[in-house]
Amino acid sequence: MSGPRLGTGAAPGKLVLFGEHAVVYGRPAVAAGLGCGLGATVEANQGGATLSIPRWGKSGLVVRLAEDRGIEAVARAFRIALQVVGLDAESPVHVTLAGRLPLGVGLGSSAAFAVSVLRGLADYQGVELSIGELMDGAQAVEQVFHGNPSGMDHTVVTHGGCLRFQRDQSPIFRPVECAEPVPVVIASTPRQGTTREAVDGVRARYEAQPGPFERLFDTIAEITEAGIEALAVGDFGALGRLFDLNHGCLNACGVSSVKNERMVNLARDAGALGAKLTGAGCGGAVVAITPDGGQAVERALLEAGFAAFQTVVGA
Numbered sequence: 001m002s003g004p005r006l007g008t009g010a011a012p013g014k015l016v017l018f019g020e021h022a023v024v025y026g027r028p029a030v031a032a033g034l035g036c037g038l039g040a041t042v043e044a045n046q047g048g049a050t051l052s053i054p055r056w057g058k059s060g061l062v063v064r065l066a067e068d069r070g071i072e073a074v075a076r077a078f079r080i081a082l083q084v085v086g087l088d089a090e091s092p093v094h095v096t097l098a099g100r101l102p103l104g105v106g107l108g109s110s111a112a113f114a115v116s117v118l119r120g121l122a123d124y125q126g127v128e129l130s131i132g133e134l135m136d137g138a139q140a141v142e143q144v145f146h147g148n149p150s151g152m153d154h155t156v157v158t159h160g161g162c163l164r165f166q167r168d169q170s171p172i173f174r175p176v177e178c179a180e181p182v183p184v185v186i187a188s189t190p191r192q193g194t195t196r197e198a199v200d201g202v203r204a205r206y207e208a209q210p211g212p213f214e215r216l217f218d219t220i221a222e223i224t225e226a227g228i229e230a231l232a233v234g235d236f237g238a239l240g241r242l243f244d245l246n247h248g249c250l251n252a253c254g255v256s257s258v259k260n261e262r263m264v265n266l267a268r269d270a271g272a273l274g275a276k277l278t279g280a281g282c283g284g285a286v287v288a289i290t291p292d293g294g295q296a297v298e299r300a301l302l303e304a305g306f307a308a309f310q311t312v313v314g315a
């Protein structure tokens with residue numbers, strides 16, 4: 001006997017190890033899938049397409065497309081995802097999005113939203129999405145949140161693993177070899193503004209001073225390539241120093257807030273080998289290299305009132 005029709009789809013979050021922002025200007029970046037993510041469950045629902053994210057904000061988020069209810073950007077993103085699998089606002093489906101991934105702090109929650117909802121809807125509809133169709137659909141959904149994303153976030157979230165990504169190169173991404181899983185602590189605080197605003201802010205500063213910014217992005221590219229070599233031989237000391245250098249460049253780009261600096265300094269003082277902001281910045285997440293003493297770093301950040309957890313990347 002078969003039960004009620006159900007579709008499911010999942011996607012991990014992502015962590016940018018090197019090269020965020022510079023990647024928008026054609027430089028390479030390295031990002032890895034995270035061990036936590038989002039999962040979409042799709043079931044039948046009378047009265048049009050709805051989406052609920054119980055963990056969003058204080059009391060959860062509900063989008064009812066037929067009644068035009070919910071946050072506008074999320075509603076637009078949901079509409080696009082429905083179209084990809086041949087559904088629309090009137091379709092009788094309900095999507096619930098759940099998972100342990102912190103939302104809106106630069107750990108890829110909008111890319112994980114896009115990929116998990118697309119996978120769940122495709123599973124519900126019995127539609128086979130090719131990787132290319134999934135990536136194109138995710139790019140369209142991401143554009144709602146990010147304007148002109150490099151494509152790195154949904155590429156990593158779709159494929160998982162640790163990838164070198166460069167938007168103007170063919171192939172656009174390739175796997176990065178990691179000799180050993182890298183132990184890290186990730187800490188976060190709410191962001192001031194969106195990824196789109198952070199990317200637009202860098203664009204405005206770039207346009208005012210293109211020469212220095214081009215050289216800054218070249219430096220970030222050099223740090224990224226050195227980071228790939230350090231990952232390949234498991235040199236955590238070099239990775240830490242390169243994190244510190246990359247963070248300094250991101251500060252120069254104008255995307256490190258007072259809270260980012262505080263988290264980075266707390267992590268370094270508690271024994272991390274290096275620390276940097278990760279993702280768009282302006283608040284959000286930082287990542288610290290912690291081969292020993294991850295607990296002390298996590299505790300220092302938690303005691304200062306930040307969210308923090310230990311994990312490994314490149315496993």
Ligand code: MEV
Pocket residue numbers: 016019020021022023024106108146148149150151152153195199279280
């Ligand atoms: C956001 O995770 C990474 C950025 O480089 C934006 C992008 O690549 O689209 C800031």
